[in-house]
Amino acid sequence: MASIVSTPSLFHSHFLLFSTKPNPNSQPKPPFIPSPSTTHPELKQLLYHKSKVGFDKLDDALLVFDQMLRLKSGLSVVDFNQLLTALVRMKEYSVAVSMFREMRVLSIPVDIVTFNTAIHSCCHLNTLDYAFPLLAGIIKSGWVPDVFTYNTLIKGLLSQDRPLEAGDLFNKLIRFQEIQPDAVTYNTIIDGLCKTSNTSMALKLLRKMEEIGCNPDAVTYTSIIDSLCKERRVDQALVLVSEMTDKGISPDVITYSTLLQGLCSSGRWEDTERLLTEMGVRRIYPDLHTYNILVDAYCKEGRTTHAEDVIEIMIQKGVPPDSITYNALMDGYCLTGKMDRALEVLNTMRSNEIWPNYYSYNILINGYCKRQELDKAISLLRQMRVEGIKADVQTYSTIIHGLFQMGRHNEVDNLFLEMLKEGTKPNIVTCRILLDGLCKNRYMDEAISFFRVMECKGIVHDIQIHNILIDGLYKNGKLDEARNTFDKLASRGLQPDVITHNIMIRGFCQEGLFEEAKELLSKMETGICLPDAVIYNTIIRGSLLNKRYGEAVVLTENMRARKFSEDASTTSMVLDLLSKEEQDPSVLAFCKWFLQ
DNA sequence: ATAGGGTTAG
Numbered sequence: 001m002a003s004i005v006s007t008p009s010l011f012h013s014h015f016l017l018f019s020t021k022p023n024p025n026s027q028p029k030p031p032f033i034p035s036p037s038t039t040h041p042e043l044k045q046l047l048y049h050k051s052k053v054g055f056d057k058l059d060d061a062l063l064v065f066d067q068m069l070r071l072k073s074g075l076s077v078v079d080f081n082q083l084l085t086a087l088v089r090m091k092e093y094s095v096a097v098s099m100f101r102e103m104r105v106l107s108i109p110v111d112i113v114t115f116n117t118a119i120h121s122c123c124h125l126n127t128l129d130y131a132f133p134l135l136a137g138i139i140k141s142g143w144v145p146d147v148f149t150y151n152t153l154i155k156g157l158l159s160q161d162r163p164l165e166a167g168d169l170f171n172k173l174i175r176f177q178e179i180q181p182d183a184v185t186y187n188t189i190i191d192g193l194c195k196t197s198n199t200s201m202a203l204k205l206l207r208k209m210e211e212i213g214c215n216p217d218a219v220t221y222t223s224i225i226d227s228l229c230k231e232r233r234v235d236q237a238l239v240l241v242s243e244m245t246d247k248g249i250s251p252d253v254i255t256y257s258t259l260l261q262g263l264c265s266s267g268r269w270e271d272t273e274r275l276l277t278e279m280g281v282r283r284i285y286p287d288l289h290t291y292n293i294l295v296d297a298y299c300k301e302g303r304t305t306h307a308e309d310v311i312e313i314m315i316q317k318g319v320p321p322d323s324i325t326y327n328a329l330m331d332g333y334c335l336t337g338k339m340d341r342a343l344e345v346l347n348t349m350r351s352n353e354i355w356p357n358y359y360s361y362n363i364l365i366n367g368y369c370k371r372q373e374l375d376k377a378i379s380l381l382r383q384m385r386v387e388g389i390k391a392d393v394q395t396y397s398t399i400i401h402g403l404f405q406m407g408r409h410n411e412v413d414n415l416f417l418e419m420l421k422e423g424t425k426p427n428i429v430t431c432r433i434l435l436d437g438l439c440k441n442r443y444m445d446e447a448i449s450f451f452r453v454m455e456c457k458g459i460v461h462d463i464q465i466h467n468i469l470i471d472g473l474y475k476n477g478k479l480d481e482a483r484n485t486f487d488k489l490a491s492r493g494l495q496p497d498v499i500t501h502n503i504m505i506r507g508f509c510q511e512g513l514f515e516e517a518k519e520l521l522s523k524m525e526t527g528i529c530l531p532d533a534v535i536y537n538t539i540i541r542g543s544l545l546n547k548r549y550g551e552a553v554v555l556t557e558n559m560r561a562r563k564f565s566e567d568a569s570t571t572s573m574v575l576d577l578l579s580k581e582e583q584d585p586s587v588l589a590f591c592k593w594f595l596q
Numbered sequence: 597a598t599a600g601g602g603t604t605a606g
Contacts, residue, residue, distance in 0.1 A: 051597065081597040088598085116598045151599040187600040194601095222601040257602045292603040327604055334605095359604060366605055398606050429606060 009390065040074045043067065051082035054089035061087055065099060069106070077111050084117045096121040112138065116148045123156030131156055147179045151188055158192040166192055185211070187219045194227035202227065218244070222255045229262025237262055253279075257290040264297030272297075283308075288314075292324050299332025307332055323354050326362055334367030339376075342367060358389050365395060369402030377402060391422070397430045404437030412437065432465050439472025448481075449473055461492070467499045474507045482507055495529075502535050509542025517542055518551075533564035540566070541573055551589040556594060566594075 042406055046064070055061040065083060080103060087096040100118040103110060115138045122131040131153060138145050149172055157166035170189050173179055184210050193202040202224050209216045221244045228237040237259060241251055251259075256279050263272045281288065286294075291314045298307040307329055311321050326349045333342035342364055349356055361384050368377035377399055384391055396419040403412050416434070419426070426434070431454050438447035451469055454460040466489060473482035486504055489496055496504075501524055508517035521539055524531045536559035543552040556566070566574075578591040 049597085078597050083597095085597055111597095113598045120598070146598090148599045153599095155600070182599090184600045189600095191601065217600095219601045224601095226602065252601095254602045259602095261602065287602095289603055294603095296603060324604055331605070362605060369606085394606060401606060433606075 005245065013420065025556065037162055040071060043071065043075075043120045046080055047079050047082040047086070050086040051089070054086050058090065058092055058095065061090070061092070072108065075107050077114060078285065080108060080110070080475075081113045081117060084121075088117060088121060090284065091124070093121040093124040097125070099534070110141075112143045112149070113280070115141075115143065116146075116152060119156070120148060120152045123152060126160075128156055128160055128162075133150055143444060145179070147185065150179055151182075151184050154185065154188050154192075158188065158195075163192050163196050183214055183217055186214060187217075187223065190220055191223040194223050197227075197231075199224065199227045199231060210368050216244075216249070218249055218252050218255055221249065222258055225255060225262075226258045229258060229265070232266060232387070234259075234266050250282075251284075253284050253287055253290060256284060257286075257293055260290065261297070264293065265300075267301075285317075286319070288319050288322060288325075289320070291319060292328065295321075295325050296328040296331075299335065300465045302332065302336050303331040304329065304336060304338075320352075321354070323349065323357055323360065326354060327360050330360060331363045331367075334363060334370070337371070337373065339364075339367055339373075353379075356386065356387075356389070358392050358395065361389060362392070362394050362398065366398050369398050369405075372402070372406060374399070374402050374406055374408065391424065392420075393419075393424055393427050393430055396424060397427075397433055400437070401433045403440065404433065407441075409437060409441050409443075426459075428459060428462055428465065432468060435465060435472070436468045439468060439475070442476060443470065444476045444478065448575065461494070463489075463494050463500060465574055466494060467497070467503060470507075471503045474503065474510070479507065479511055498524075498529060498535060501529065501531070502538050505542060506538050507534060510544055511540070512546060514546040514548060514551075527533050533559070533567065536564050537567045537570045538560075541570055544573060544577065549586050550591060553593065 043064070050061075050064075055064075061083065068079065068083065070179070078096070084096050084099065087093075087099065088162055097118060100121070115134060117136050119131050122128065122134065133152065135145060135149065138149065148198075150169065154166045154169055157163070157169065167189070170181070170185070172417070173181060173185075186205060190202045190205050193199070193205065197283050206216055206220055206224060209220065222242055225237045228234070228240065241255070241259065244251060244255075256275065260272060260275055263269075263275060276286075291310060295307045298304070298310065311325060311329070314321050325347055330342045330345045333339070333345065346356055346360065349360070365380050366376045366460065368374070368380070376567070381391055381395060381399065384395070396415060399564050400412055400415055403409065403415065412434075416426075435447055435451060436455075438444075438450060447469065451460065451465075454465075460466070466485060470482050470485050473479075473485065486500070489500070501520060505517045505520055508514065508520065517539055521531060521535065524535065534553065540552055540555050540559065543549075543555055559565070574591050574594050577587055577596075
């Protein structure tokens with residue numbers, strides 16, 4: 001009998017097909033049973049509760065939906081909205097969308113909240129294709145899109161990496177006065193600006209909010225504080241914290257966590273301690289996020305013992321660690337070369353019923369690859385398969401990278417094919433690894449044809465991968481093709497970076513085209529892509545290679561004037577010259593001048 | 597009953 005209640009009704013079993021969440025191999029909880037005699041008030045109370053916390057199991061939500069369809073007449077649109085909200089809480093977005101569709105088919109009354117919840121769910125799927133038709137659906141049904149609708153859509157566009165369209169929508173709303181944007185609207189746009197490295201524009205919009213009387217809140221400030229921290233402008237972030245406090249906007253646990261992350265990643269450990277004390281005084285208690293930030297920060301510093309201490313405190317304080325906590329810890333042990341300890345963490349996780357995910361395995365695989373223990377990395381990949389955890393692009397990319405570095409390039413082909421067969425698409429990083437591996441192992445023809453294929457698919461529109469190709473072409477003596485690729489960058493809309501320039505300057509010098517190298521350097525000196533120490537060293541070595549000792553002096557002076565200095569390979573080249581050509585007085589003079 | 601900010605590698 002128990003099997004009947006724990007099985008979803010046949011009618012709604014198709015929702016399960018759309019469930020985005022993997023079925024965890026955890027112990028089943030006792031099933032929730034809405035008995036046919038459940039009364040309206042009982043059901044309504046249950047829905048109210050579940051809309052706050054979500055159902056324990058998806059099946060329970062489906063059974064409730066069944067029950068609601070039977071009791072339809074006595075239920076209101078609010079009850080159905082609460083069910084959809086519960087699904088959103090459970091991150092079962094595709095189920096929510098399917099259920100919304102079902103409701104429409106069955107002519108169950110909906111309102112603007114139902115539509116907004118459905119749009120919100122669509123925005124969390126990997127496409128917005130259904131979100132905008134729903135906007136049209138609102139109008140067709142005689143409702144008016146409200147500020148929730150637009151805020152949801154703007155956020156959806158931003159999370160699908162479509163910031164321009166998000167900005168357009170925002171501007172349109174203001175221009176045509178469709179709705180009055182509220183603080184949430186501004187906060188969403190401000191966060192979008194921050195995450196596209198437009199922090200100064202975000203700050204301007206914050207001032208605009210104040211100007212028009214749409215008061216910024218803790219969320220507004222936290223977005224900008226986070227952005228400043230990530231740009232390593234922690235002191236400016238701290239200024240904003242005092243500004244918000246002065247205005248009576250209290251920093252909350254998220255603001256503090258954001259700052260904590262900023263302080264930790266710039267190594268300001270004393271300030272971190274002070275901040276944690278301040279949180280205690282203000283009775284703002286660290287949550288799971290906060291602790292995870294701390295654990296991760298300690299691990300990245302190699303202080304795994306401190307990380308273990310934090311985990312101990314978490315457990316004591318009733319904030320149990322999750323997979324992110326343990327993954328961070330495993331990464332810490334990998335970083336410090338303690339692979340055995342890292343594997344132990346995997347077992348600790350299992351015994352605490354926190355199931356390792358692909359991420360956990362990727363950390364271990366990366367650890368083994370770095371230690372050049374490729375066979376262990378590969379056996380973990382097999383273990384993933386046994387446990388039913390799907391490897392992702394990163395899993396494969398890491399191992400392919402490791403194989404190339406170990407000179408095991410003949411195994412790469414099979415692994416790459418295996419990846420494609422599993423339906424895992426290579427990304428730009430995979431392409432960089434493959435192209436670099438082919439070039440470094442002198443498979444230039446394969447490298448070029450691989451590049452062409454990637455070019456056709458439009459996934460190599462990136463300066464870094466061009467750098468790899470140009471470098472490979474030079475190192476394999478294909479000088480004309482290297483220059484050709486460089487010359488074509490602009491027409492492809494790509495901006496050469498310092499690395500491109502370094503490769504080209506080195507190439508020109510090796511070809512004896514010293515004038516061209518110099519021209520490229522002076523272009524850089526007047527442009528936006530300023531030469532760094534590496535560039536100067538490259539061209540100084542190039543000048544020596546071309547026996548242009550006078551120019552070597554000028555270049556060295558230029559470099560030193562910019563507070564850069566010679567590197568080991570330039571110095572050893574000079575020492576080499578000194579020992580070989582001591583009979584030539586101009587060489588001797590240069591070497592002595594350089595080394596003094 | 598619906599919208600916005602913080603944590604994970606190659």
